[in-house]
Amino acid sequence: MIILRGRKIKKVFGKKTNTQEVLKDIDIEVREGEFVGIMGPSGSGKTTLLNVLASIDKVTEGMIEINNFNLQKMKEQKLAQFRREQLGFVFQDYNLLDTLTVKENIYLPLSVGKVPKTVAEKKIKDITTLLGIEDILNKYPNEISGGQKQRTSAARALVGNPSIVFADEPTGALDSKSATALLSNLEKINKEKKVTIMMVTHDPVAASFCSRVLFLKDGQIYSELYKGEKDRKQFYREIMNTQSVLSGDGYDA
Amino acid sequence: MAMTLNQLVLRSMRKNAKNYYLYVFALIFSVTLYYSFVTLQYNPAITKEIGNGMTATILKAASYLLLFIVIFFVLYANKLFMNRRSKEIGLYQLVGMPKGLVTRLIAIENIILWLGAIILGVFMGFITSRIFVMILLKIIEKDAFVELSFSIEALLRTVIVFLLLLMVVILQTAMRIRRVSLLSLITTTVVADEKVKKFNAFQMILGFIGLVFIGYGYYLSTTLLDLLDDPTLTPDKMLIQLLLILTLTIGGTYFVFRFSVALILNMVRKSKKGLMSVADVLSLSTIMHRMKSSAMSLTTITILSATTLGILTLAYISYYSADAMAQDSVSYDYVMYEDTGFDLIDEFDKEGIQYTRHDLDLLAVQADVRPLLLKEFALKKDVSTLLTVQVVSQKDIQNKLPNLQLKEDEGYIVGYDSLSAENIRLESEKPIQFITSTGTDEIFITEVTEESLVPNYHNYNFITVIVSDFYFQKLLHDPLNENQKIVGMELKEEDQLKKAEEVFEENKVSVEIPYPSGLATKTVSVESQEIYRLDILNSFGLTIFISGFLGLAFLIATGSILYFKQMSEADEEKGAYTILRKMGFTTNEIMKGIRRKQLFNFGFPLLIGLSHSYFAVKAGWVFFGTELVAPLLITMSIYIILYSIFAILSAGYYRKVVENAF
Numbered sequence: 001m002i003i004l005r006g007r008k009i010k011k012v013f014g015k016k017t018n019t020q021e022v023l024k025d026i027d028i029e030v031r032e033g034e035f036v037g038i039m040g041p042s043g044s045g046k047t048t049l050l051n052v053l054a055s056i057d058k059v060t061e062g063m064i065e066i067n068n069f070n071l072q073k074m075k076e077q078k079l080a081q082f083r084r085e086q087l088g089f090v091f092q093d094y095n096l097l098d099t100l101t102v103k104e105n106i107y108l109p110l111s112v113g114k115v116p117k118t119v120a121e122k123k124i125k126d127i128t129t130l131l132g133i134e135d136i137l138n139k140y141p142n143e144i145s146g147g148q149k150q151r152t153s154a155a156r157a158l159v160g161n162p163s164i165v166f167a168d169e170p171t172g173a174l175d176s177k178s179a180t181a182l183l184s185n186l187e188k189i190n191k192e193k194k195v196t197i198m199m200v201t202h203d204p205v206a207a208s209f210c211s212r213v214l215f216l217k218d219g220q221i222y223s224e225l226y227k228g229e230k231d232r233k234q235f236y237r238e239i240m241n242t243q244s245v246l247s248g249d250g251y252d253a
Numbered sequence: 254m255a256m257t258l259n260q261l262v263l264r265s266m267r268k269n270a271k272n273y274y275l276y277v278f279a280l281i282f283s284v285t286l287y288y289s290f291v292t293l294q295y296n297p298a299i300t301k302e303i304g305n306g307m308t309a310t311i312l313k314a315a316s317y318l319l320l321f322i323v324i325f326f327v328l329y330a331n332k333l334f335m336n337r338r339s340k341e342i343g344l345y346q347l348v349g350m351p352k353g354l355v356t357r358l359i360a361i362e363n364i365i366l367w368l369g370a371i372i373l374g375v376f377m378g379f380i381t382s383r384i385f386v387m388i389l390l391k392i393i394e395k396d397a398f399v400e401l402s403f404s405i406e407a408l409l410r411t412v413i414v415f416l417l418l419l420m421v422v423i424l425q426t427a428m429r430i431r432r433v434s435l436l437s438l439i440t441t442t443v444v445a446d447e448k449v450k451k452f453n454a455f456q457m458i459l460g461f462i463g464l465v466f467i468g469y470g471y472y473l474s475t476t477l478l479d480l481l482d483d484p485t486l487t488p489d490k491m492l493i494q495l496l497l498i499l500t501l502t503i504g505g506t507y508f509v510f511r512f513s514v515a516l517i518l519n520m521v522r523k524s525k526k527g528l529m530s531v532a533d534v535l536s537l538s539t540i541m542h543r544m545k546s547s548a549m550s551l552t553t554i555t556i557l558s559a560t561t562l563g564i565l566t567l568a569y570i571s572y573y574s575a576d577a578m579a580q581d582s583v584s585y586d587y588v589m590y591e592d593t594g595f596d597l598i599d600e601f602d603k604e605g606i607q608y609t610r611h612d613l614d615l616l617a618v619q620a621d622v623r624p625l626l627l628k629e630f631a632l633k634k635d636v637s638t639l640l641t642v643q644v645v646s647q648k649d650i651q652n653k654l655p656n657l658q659l660k661e662d663e664g665y666i667v668g669y670d671s672l673s674a675e676n677i678r679l680e681s682e683k684p685i686q687f688i689t690s691t692g693t694d695e696i697f698i699t700e701v702t703e704e705s706l707v708p709n710y711h712n713y714n715f716i717t718v719i720v721s722d723f724y725f726q727k728l729l730h731d732p733l734n735e736n737q738k739i740v741g742m743e744l745k746e747e748d749q750l751k752k753a754e755e756v757f758e759e760n761k762v763s764v765e766i767p768y769p770s771g772l773a774t775k776t777v778s779v780e781s782q783e784i785y786r787l788d789i790l791n792s793f794g795l796t797i798f799i800s801g802f803l804g805l806a807f808l809i810a811t812g813s814i815l816y817f818k819q820m821s822e823a824d825e826e827k828g829a830y831t832i833l834r835k836m837g838f839t840t841n842e843i844m845k846g847i848r849r850k851q852l853f854n855f856g857f858p859l860l861i862g863l864s865h866s867y868f869a870v871k872a873g874w875v876f877f878g879t880e881l882v883a884p885l886l887i888t889m890s891i892y893i894i895l896y897s898i899f900a901i902l903s904a905g906y907y908r909k910v911v912e913n914a915f
């Protein structure tokens with residue numbers, strides 16, 4: 001089943017004479033349970049694409065559908081509610097509220113719904129156990145490591161059972177060990193709980209955890225790789241190859 | 254380098270316009286207020302027209318108070334201004350600008366801003382001082398015209414004060430730049446939070462002590478008036494008591510903010526076991542984490558609010574009581590004494606002024622009020638219950654108390670006002686003993702009331718007993734008692750008052766009348782209630798005006814500080830709003846939490862301030878007037894409304910920040 005569908009997505013920044021077309025006619029489809037990576041040179045529009053798909057930003061032209069809901073047709077209020085109920089977010093800089101404990105941060109998405117307290121407790125316990133952060137629930141963000149922060153952020157994104165999770169360079173600020181741990185966790189959750197994930201990254205290792213990788217260049221999808229039955233090492237090499245083809249035109253990674 | 258420096262200053266000024274406008278507002282406001290007040294102070298016409306010999310002293314004292322507000326406000330605004338710009342200043346240093354240069358840059362910028370503010374403030378102050386004079390004359394209901402020329406003296410004084418203040422600010426800034434490391438400059442806005450983790454028993458005790466302090470301070474304030482009756486009281490003792498009350502309430506307030514609030518909020522938070530709603534997140538946890546840094550300013554705001562309210566209420570009590578006090582002292586529109594001022598009656602007839610005439614016999618009778626005392630009331634040792642009371646016959650007062658029915662041995666007390674009540678507490682349904690030449694008569698008192706219906710002639714501000722006509726005749730013929738015939742005149746048409754006053758002015762008479770003791774004489778004259786009222790207004794008018802002026806200055810300063818503080822808080826929390834909005838919380842949901850926080854930040858200091866001022870006013874209001882409840886409620890309501898404006902403004906600012914946080 002196709003969970004996300006984008007048609008002729010166009011995004012222009014700036015006004016009048018000083019405009020910049022960041023996304024140019026992008027078509028994209030994501031199936032339920034996919035783990036999609038988005039790669040591309042810096043400034044190629046990865047974040048912009050993720051933001052418009054995730055309803056954080058508006059497209060200039062085109063159409064985006066998630067779970068058969070047309071994002072462009074929804075009002076601000078409705079869109080916020082939709083985001084809260086159907087989507088999850090993980091950002092490079094964690095985006096945790098530092099006046100709240102880990103547990104309080106994770107509970108946030110459940111706080112407005114009609115989730116009974118006992119169910120919420122169980123959900124938090126399950127997801128934090130899965131991510132290996134069940135021991136730090138009462139700590140504040142400034143008392144835990146970057147890897148733990150990002151796993152907290154991931155737990156918060158996943159706790160409400162979203163249809164799709166968007167992650168923008170989630171490993172960008174992590175050392176390689178923490179990064180691998182997080183990615184393994186995401187991979188596991190994607191496989192076991194069939195959660196659809198879209199992840200922007202410029203790290204080929206991170207991308208090799210995905211089931212499909214899109215390459216963005218100058219606001220267009222340049223190419224696309226499927227992992228298929230390949231193992232991670234093989235997929236990694238394929239990604240590296242594609243990247244080096246791209247880098248002929250000044251790839252900066 | 255000079256060229257680059259100038260460019261830098263200009264560019265940074267333009268870029269930081271938002272931060273500047275607050276600071277500049279605070280500066281202009283302060284200069285305006287100060288200049289307009291000093292203009293009044295240095296205007297000879299003011300001291301001549303208004304009040305009495307104390308006028309100049311009062312004005313001077315008030316100008317120091319105002320100076321205090323201004324200094325406090327400007328320094329606080331500068332502190333906030335610098336906090337908000339710490340990133341920018343850090344950046345200058347990051348790009349390699351030496352500290353000395355940065356300091357110079359900020360100094361130049363400050364000098365430009367201050368000079369601008371002084372010029373604008375003086376200009377505005379000149380205009381507002383006229384408005385203030387108009388208000389002042391309106392308060393004391395005077396038609397005088399006060400010439401206000403541009404005062405060089407006031408200008409000089411304002412310029413000196415503000416240049417000195419500017420130097421302090423520059424020095425402060427320089428020191429701050431010198432002391433602070435680059436890293437902390439860049440991160441100031443981030444580290445404002447305190448992580449409340451464990452509450453130890455010690456903090457819990459301190460939180461509790463805060464409440465006890467306030468309670469004890471309140472209790473002491475209620476005993477202040479009784480203290481005045483203590484014969485062993487010395488000024489020192491009184492001062493110590495006052496300082497004790499102040500220390501207890503101010504200290505207690507700080508403890509409450511610093512420890513109790515965070516303690517209680519943390520308990521509420523703990524009880525949620527990590528499952529907090531967004532509204533909780535934005536109110537409970539933010540307030541709790543900020544308590545350490547905001548305890549001081551919230552305490553200051555509370556105390557300032559309480560002071561402002563106290564001053565305003567007391568002043569308003571005098572103003573409000575002017576009518577009642579005039580009514581009390583001169584119970585008819587015009588009061589005349591036997592054989593004096595009867596010309597006035599003819600003149601009124603000639604001018605066609607409509608009036609009703611009431612003739613009264615006022616007797617001075619010795620009485621013992623001991624049997625009338627309230628049972629629980631412990632009389633001070635040296636207070637005698639043997640007093641001169643006025644006695645009036647029921648028929649003479651029929652027009653004011655038409656339903657009064659008294660038996661031969663019954664009496665009805667009027668004029669038992671709050672001041673009398675402070676010394677001697679009386680209750681009805683008990684007898685009073687009149688001392689006559691044939692012995693003592695017991696008269697049963699049916700009621701004790703506050704209104705003063707009879708002019709106080711024989712005793713100042715003490716009770717008058719109304720008795721039956723029959724018994725009055727007995728007292729009247731007793732040689733012990735002295736009688737004074739009085740004529741009270743009541744105008745029939747309110748709008749003839751002005752004309753009547755003119756007639757009165759031309760026919761004023763006064764006579765020397767011996768006191769009942771015969772040892773001295775007093776001058777009594779034909780009295781006009783209106784003139785008496787204007788007299789009160791005139792003598793209290795200046796105090797009322799100054800209190801109002803200072804009160805407004807305090808209010809705007811505290812309100813602005815709260816508003817500035819909320820603005821920076823909003824800016825600092827923008828990141829959190831962004832996260833929440835990305836997660837799918839709507840502006841309205843976030844605003845719900847913010848409004849709760851606002852309710853606390855504005856409401857809590859207000860509530861405690863109101864409570865403090867209530868006890869302060871309660872402790873001393875009897876010296877200011879005769880009415881408590883109405884002026885208190887009116888002042889508090891107006892204060893709450895004006896204060897709310899700042900809460901609404903800052904809520905508006907929050908909404909803008911949340912809407913733009915994405």
Ligand SMILES: Nc1ncnc2c1ncn2[C@@H]1O[C@H](COP(=O)(O)OP(=O)(O)O)[C@@H](O)[C@H]1O
Pocket residue numbers: 013014022040041042043044045046047048049
């Ligand atoms: N809010 C914005 N306003 C104007 N230009 C923007 C905005 N956000 C991004 N851009 C521009 O769009 C381009 C793509 O940005 P982005 O999507 O962040 O790239 P990436 O994430 O691939 O590095 C960049 O050139 C950037 O300058």
Ligand SMILES: [Mg+2]
Pocket residue numbers: 046047048
């Ligand atoms: Mg990006």
